[in-house]
Amino acid sequence: MVEFAQQLIDGFGLGSEYALLALGIGLTFGVMRMVNFAHGELITVSAYVAYGLTLVGMDWWVLVPVIMATSIATSVALEMVAFRWVRGASDFAMLLMSFGVHFVVQAGFVMYVSASSRGFERPDWINRTTSVGGVRVEVVDIAVIVVAVVTLLVTLAILRKTIYGLAIRAAAENFDTARLLGVRSNLVIRSAFALAGLLAGVAAVLFLMRTGRAAPDAGLLPMLKGVLAALIGGLGRLQGAVLGGILLGIVEVQLVSRLPDELDGMVNGITFVLIALLFVFRPAGILRTRARERV
């Protein structure tokens, strides 16, 4: 029982990170109808910024806002430099552009920094453990869950209570109608990318605190998991993305704990196959498709 509770906490923590990424992917999908396969690059860029700044001795508490600002700026910059040119284009054009950006950023780090990964120091408290109701948990897991939940609640509040959030939701439902109501295309798309950047920035901080590693492909797996979580919840749906992320995290942790050690390397593959089977029975994801529930 204690072991199961520990696995649940682990899964919830991991799933919260996926939820942050899935929500960002869902937001940009909502306003552009583009699955952003370059979303993981926000983590890659953040990782190298963290690596560079820890080299010069910057404290993690200062590093956190810097990473988040970096992620927001990178997200908005990628929209301005690359994605704006495929607005309203075919799905293929958008897909190719997002893959193109992914490969260009990755190759840039390989060419100008290093093909191998670079480790950097993580905060001291990262490996400490504590007991919660008899269950032994790592402090980092509690931090991840608290930070992710707070971030998700703040994002929800932004989407429901601010005019920018309302504009993003309006554009996600019907872009032309939103324009008719006075919503500026540039503003709403950049707001969505900025918010997605903020969410990815928080995910990057949590992810980098765990791994302490910068590599050209650092964002690849988190991006794939984010896309997967967004798909599980039904692309572009707020609650779906969050649920999809948490579900994915719990499934992964369960697989890791239940599979024989020699099959650890197959966890990602098995997860993808299980999700594929899910879509056979629930093509629209885990939630029913109802327009009014979309982002």
Next chain:
Amino acid sequence: MHRQTPGRPDTLLTLEQVEVAYGGVRAVHGASITVGAGEFVALIGPNGAGKSSLLNAIVGLHPPGGGTIRWRGSDVTGWSPQRLLRAGIALVPEHRRILTSLTTEENLLVAGITTGARSRRRLAAELMERFEALGRRRSAPAGLLSGGEAQQLAIARALMSRPALLLMDEPALGLAPSLRSHVFDLLGELAGAGTTLFVVEQDARRLLEMADTAYIIRSGDIVASGPAASLAARQDLFEAFLGNGTSWSSSPSS
């Protein structure tokens, strides 16, 4: 409804030989229309005549392929919907286009994006008081509103930008007869309050009773125009350009 002399008010909107085409198919051929401040202008015609295409061109959703659109004398051809809204032109679109995932109040608030936060909230509250049904259902998802409530929301939403000119695309379309009557009453109220209206409708008889000036469009051509009362009296126009007499009666849906 004739609140001023048609043709002589200060001109707000002028269309000069406007052409609209979709993929090489011309929907509107050289339409020229003038809307004066405080005027109630009707554009009537059968299904597929080019009415909605013309409205979409005016508000920038589908820029015209030729001709000029002037707003208060300035050329605004090709402007975006957002820019035209800020200039003072709002549209109540065909089929209402309610944002169903937002609540009634959120629909109004997002439509007030062109104004400051305080005035946006004040105006939304005023409109929810004026349209009582919207006030009662302010927190309901707009997708759950009835047809009549949704139409009220579409009109209230357009008023959120305090437009100088309100364009309406078949506001009574798809509504039950009693609700259609309510919509026309609402048009009368808006016109009475001095709102400049440019309304597209298939229910020609009712609209001509209310409008100052009317234009008849058929197959993309403006085939007649003039004071609404004069056009209403010309049975020959009804029969020639809008089919038999039944076209002038209420048509609940297209």
